Amino acid sequence: MVGVNEKTAARTRVADAVYERLREMIFTGELSPGARLSVPALAESLDVSRSPVRDAVLRLVQERLASEEPRRGAIVASVGLAELVSIYEIREVLEGLAARLAVENAGRKLVRALKEALDEHEAATRTADLAASTEADLRFHRLIREAAGNPEVIRLLDDVQTQVRLAMRTTTVTAGPRQAIDDHRAILTAIESGDAVAAEQAARAHIFRLRSVLLRQLEGGE
Amino acid sequence: MVGVNEKTAARTRVADAVYERLREMIFTGELSPGARLSVPALAESLDVSRSPVRDAVLRLVQERLASEEPRRGAIVASVGLAELVSIYEIREVLEGLAARLAVENAGRKLVRALKEALDEHEAATRTADLAASTEADLRFHRLIREAAGNPEVIRLLDDVQTQVRLAMRTTTVTAGPRQAIDDHRAILTAIESGDAVAAEQAARAHIFRLRSVLLRQLEGGE
DNA sequence: GTTCGACGGTTTACATGTAAGGTGGCCGTC
DNA sequence: GACGGCCACCTTACATGTAAACCGTCGAAC
Numbered sequence: 001m002v003g004v005n006e007k008t009a010a011r012t013r014v015a016d017a018v019y020e021r022l023r024e025m026i027f028t029g030e031l032s033p034g035a036r037l038s039v040p041a042l043a044e045s046l047d048v049s050r051s052p053v054r055d056a057v058l059r060l061v062q063e064r065l066a067s068e069e070p071r072r073g074a075i076v077a078s079v080g081l082a083e084l085v086s087i088y089e090i091r092e093v094l095e096g097l098a099a100r101l102a103v104e105n106a107g108r109k110l111v112r113a114l115k116e117a118l119d120e121h122e123a124a125t126r127t128a129d130l131a132a133s134t135e136a137d138l139r140f141h142r143l144i145r146e147a148a149g150n151p152e153v154i155r156l157l158d159d160v161q162t163q164v165r166l167a168m169r170t171t172t173v174t175a176g177p178r179q180a181i182d183d184h185r186a187i188l189t190a191i192e193s194g195d196a197v198a199a200e201q202a203a204r205a206h207i208f209r210l211r212s213v214l215l216r217q218l219e220g221g222e
Numbered sequence: 223m224v225g226v227n228e229k230t231a232a233r234t235r236v237a238d239a240v241y242e243r244l245r246e247m248i249f250t251g252e253l254s255p256g257a258r259l260s261v262p263a264l265a266e267s268l269d270v271s272r273s274p275v276r277d278a279v280l281r282l283v284q285e286r287l288a289s290e291e292p293r294r295g296a297i298v299a300s301v302g303l304a305e306l307v308s309i310y311e312i313r314e315v316l317e318g319l320a321a322r323l324a325v326e327n328a329g330r331k332l333v334r335a336l337k338e339a340l341d342e343h344e345a346a347t348r349t350a351d352l353a354a355s356t357e358a359d360l361r362f363h364r365l366i367r368e369a370a371g372n373p374e375v376i377r378l379l380d381d382v383q384t385q386v387r388l389a390m391r392t393t394t395v396t397a398g399p400r401q402a403i404d405d406h407r408a409i410l411t412a413i414e415s416g417d418a419v420a421a422e423q424a425a426r427a428h429i430f431r432l433r434s435v436l437l438r439q440l441e442g443g444e
Numbered sequence: 445g446t447t448c449g450a451c452g453g454t455t456t457a458c459a460t461g462t463a464a465g466g467t468g469g470c471c472g473t474c
Numbered sequence: 475g476a477c478g479g480c481c482a483c484c485t486t487a488c489a490t491g492t493a494a495a496c497c498g499t500c501g502a503a504c
């Protein structure tokens with residue numbers, strides 16, 4: 001034995017770090033939609049060589065956080081309202097699926113955790129703590145999809161959320177905090193009662209309402 | 223097979239060609255699940271440098287045709303029965319969504335094209351022409367999702383199909399040709415009558431039956 | 445006979461060189 | 475002053491160099 005094995009060592013890929021950094025820059029607005037992702041320029045500003053930057057940019061492109069045209073390089077993607085509506089159509093059926101599957105292998109623990117998230121969501125809303133409210137909201141959804149036991153659903157919903165976050169740089173979608181909590185309560189009730197079909201319906205209805213908000217924005221203002 | 227036909231002439235990217243070639247090698251079995259994707263070895267055998275091969279392999283990894291462990295390289299992915307079930311759960315709701323959306327902006331042309339595909343499917347089944355039957359089957363589904371008018375749905379269902387093709391190297395899933403045709407007819411009827419909800423239900427039921435076949439395989443003979 | 449550790453070969457991951465293509469600016473022309 | 479072609483710069487895409495990590499093997503010690 002050569003000594004203690006450091007688990008911290010495993011994660012040191014420069015390309016991964018660059019990828020994370022670029023994601024962060026996109027989500028914080030340091031890189032706006034449309035901004036050019038010049039590999040040499042980024043390499044210099046991040047003080048690494050071009051190779052890991054290239055890998056990271058390719059990864060962003062394939063996750064559609066950036067778009068590229070051959071020989072012209074990549075730019076930060078922008079997600080318009082119409083695309084966001086398309087994404088919410090997908091999110092609707094995927095969240096429905098997650099809720100249905102969650103019922104099928106749900107336990108007491110899930111219900112308890114969901115209740116807790118919902119309570120915190122409500123409390124944060126009462127005190128107008130936006131950050132905590134958002135966190136509890138996201139956690140509620142995350143708990144359900146992780147309980148679904150289908151790794152593909154988790155991955156796809158993570159993808160959806162990534163696109164939504166990007167779109168949020170220019171748009172917001174909320175049906176009002178009270179509506180969200182009521183919707184969540186309906187989902188929780190269905191899960192608690194073990195009614196998979198009702199849970200699917202409730203989850204779909206929740207996303208459907210959010211999508212309706214988007215559609216009104218699409219037709220009305222802007 | 224998303225959009226290979228860009229009309230711009232000078233799309234001679236070596237990395238793209240390598241990517242296509244590797245995909246082909248995976249689907250034809252030239253590269254079996256588990257096979258190592260050694261960048262230097264592939265570069266030599268394809269007679270290009272390591273860079274485009276590296277790009278292509280990264281792309282495969284990201285599309286989950288290959289899996290990688292850091293510092294250990296990539297191998298051709300294998301899709302087991304359990305994963306295939308997960309994929310079909312997703313396919314169920316996505317095909318349902320596509321059918322619903324297709325109704326919402328369907329025209330006469332769609333119905334006619336679907337009828338044609340269904341007729342050919344039936345004819346090919348009668349003459350036991352497996353290739354033509356499969357082609358007509360795929361075309362039926364493709365027509366619907368392209369009519370959905372939601373590019374994300376198309377992309378996700380293409381992804382699903384890629385995974386299914388990979389899984390098909392070791393598994394087959396069919397509910398029997400008659401069942402498939404009956405299912406398709408039910409979908410067509412619902413679309414023709416303009417009943418979006420019925421179309422969604424019919425499409426979901428179709429995939430649900432295929433998934434049931436998988437589940438029986440999963441429980442029964444290994 | 446089994447276990448352990450050193451060694452060679454192979455590969456990854458990062459760095460860097462370079463030809464060809466694209467862009468935008470600049471200048472001359474009308 | 476507007477327009478069009480030329481040129482210089484920058485970038486992409488491919489090629490290649492290289493340190494360090496990993497794998498399998500082999501041999502020695504117990």
